[in-house]
Amino acid sequence: MSQSCSIINCTRTSRGLCDCCQQYLCLQHLTEHNNLLISQLNPLTDEINTLADRLSRLNVQKIIADSRQKLEQWREDCYKKIDCLFEQKCQELNQLINEKIGQQREELNRIHVKMAELINAQETTRQDIDLLTSTIRQFSTNINNIEQTCFTINIRSLLIDDTLVCIKETTEKELDLSILSPVYRTIHRPxxxxxxxxxxxxxxxxxxxxxxxxxxxxxxxxxxxxxxxxxxxxxxxxxxxxxxxxxxxxxxxxxxxxxxxxxxxxxxxxxxxxxxxxxxxxxxxxxxxxxxxxxxxxxxxxxxxxxxxxxxxxxxxxxxxxxxxxxxxxxxxxxxxxxxxxxxxxxxxxx
Ligand SMILES: [Zn+2]
Ligand SMILES: [Zn+2]
Structure with missing residues (x-):
């Protein structure tokens, strides 16, 4: 037995199930519904064109600017830490060599004073001369040692861990709580x-x-x-x-x-x-x-x-x-x- 069209007041026989409204319709109404569907394509086409246009105009630099700024800040901070350690080590090096030189300057002063005393007095002994000669030889050895000073610098190369910087997308509206660090320690309050x-x-x-x-x-x-x-x-x-x-x-x-x-x-x-x-x-x-x-x-x-x-x-x-x-x-x-x-x-x- 043939079914009639589902549209109220339509007496025609239904010819099929309409895809859009899931009702059994006559040929006329099927065509009508089909045309209605086709007419909805135009605004959709307009919309997709607009979106395509927006996609092509996206300013990538602007979108990542804030994040990039953070990365640059991180880089700056790391450079500063390296510079700071470098300065500190250079000072250590200077201090080590200056201490040695300082000691020899003091020694040199002592020799000068001793020689000035002898010259002023216009009197010296064989023993004085021997002592001075050996002091000056020792001093010369010390200067040689300083000139040939070597430092051993043990350097471990800087290990940079990729996980120092993690990039994860968040939308502005929902702050992802999972990116916050888990509880590290608890302070018990008496x-x-x-x-x-x-x-x-x-x-x-x-x-x-x-x-x-x-x-x-x-x-x-x-x-x-x-x-x-x-x-x-x-x-x-x-x-x-x-x-x-x-x-x-x-x-x-x-x-x-x-x-x-x-x-x-x-x-x-x-x-x-x-x-x-x-x-x-x-x-x-x-x-x-x-x-x-x-x-x-x-x-x-x-x-x-x-x-x-x-x-x-x-x-x-x-x-x-x-x-x-x-x-x-x-x-x-x-x-x-x-x-x-x-x-x-x-x-x-x-x-
Ligand atoms: Zn329909
Ligand atoms: Zn109908």
């Missing part, structure tokens, strides 16, 4: 350790009850000092002072990374402190209270408050500021970011 941490380009500073500790890149404790002061609220690094700044519950402290000495900064009025951050030149410290204030301190030549911001400019009356940062990448435009419970705000410091 109970009652304060939660803040900060670092500079050499060390990580954290409180490991009862000490304030500096960790190196391999996560080994390098230095530590007993922390017997108030609770640590926040910490940051100041490149201007070359010191870590620790914000205690009520006091501000400077920590010297070389000596681990802790200086309680007496110039600053006691406050109920909450969080802090440093820009190139100043310290920002926020109070830990409803409607926190932000205080700006200049660091050089001495630490002094230069400005204070209060609520509602900082946060709402029923909020406190929990975190503050002055990202160094943005330091040139002087922005201070601070987070309260509901908002992150940005202060433009140049205004």
């Amino acid at each position: 109970e009652r350790s304060f939660r803040s941490l900060t670092g500079n380009d050499r060390y990580l500073l954290i409180h490991q009850h009862p000490n304030l500790c500096l960790f190196d890149r391999e996560i080994n404790i390098v230095k530590q000092a007993l922390w017997s002061y108030d609770a640590i609220q926040d910490m940051c690094w100041s490149s201007t002072l070359d010191r870590f700044i620790v914000l205690g519950k009520n006091n501000i402290y400077f920590i010297d990374e070389y000596t681990m000495s802790i200086e309680n900064v007496q110039r600053i009025k006691k406050q109920d402190w909450g969080s802090c951050t440093c820009s190139d030149t100043v310290l920002f410290a926020c109070t830990n209270e409803w409607g926190s204030s932000i205080m700006e301190f200049e660091l050089f030549p001495a630490i002094d408050m230069i400005k204070e911001w209060k609520y509602p400019f900082t946060c709402a009356k029923d909020e406190t500021i929990c975190d503050t940062t002055c990202p160094s990448i943005l330091a040139s435009i002087d922005q201070l970011f601070f987070r309260s419970y509901h908002n992150v705000r940005c202060l433009y410091l140049s205004n």
Whole structure:
């Protein structure tokens, strides 16, 4: 039994299954659907031509520019390391030979003095002459030795590992977490350790009850000092002072990374402190209270408050500021970011 066309109100017999709509259609409707499909080819042709055009115009140099810049920076840094080692070894070499020459200069002085004494006195003995002759012979041998000095330089050629540089594609939208290094080591935090941490380009500073500790890149404790002061609220690094700044519950402290000495900064009025951050030149410290204030301190030549911001400019009356940062990448435009419970705000410091 023949089936009728699936199109409503069409009474004609179906002649086949239409490829586009998966319905049984009559010849007319099959043709209609076919023409409709063919008409869709034109815009597709236009689109593929446009894409072909874009492909041919792709600026390869522009696409790889940033990555290439990173590779060039890496090359520069490596060259610098080699230059630095080269300079160091040249100095070692100079020092070795100069020490030998220095000794002979001293010897020469002694001989000069001795001869001058004898000439001045216009009196000498056979024994003096023999002694001088043998001293001068020895001196001559020493000079010969220096002239023929050889150094053995053992050099291992530089092994360059291909995996020093790995190139992997990432799209801008999704940062591939797998390219981040896996956890290397874990630092166990004893109970009652304060939660803040900060670092500079050499060390990580954290409180490991009862000490304030500096960790190196391999996560080994390098230095530590007993922390017997108030609770640590926040910490940051100041490149201007070359010191870590620790914000205690009520006091501000400077920590010297070389000596681990802790200086309680007496110039600053006691406050109920909450969080802090440093820009190139100043310290920002926020109070830990409803409607926190932000205080700006200049660091050089001495630490002094230069400005204070209060609520509602900082946060709402029923909020406190929990975190503050002055990202160094943005330091040139002087922005201070601070987070309260509901908002992150940005202060433009140049205004
Ligand atoms: Zn169809
Ligand atoms: Zn039909």
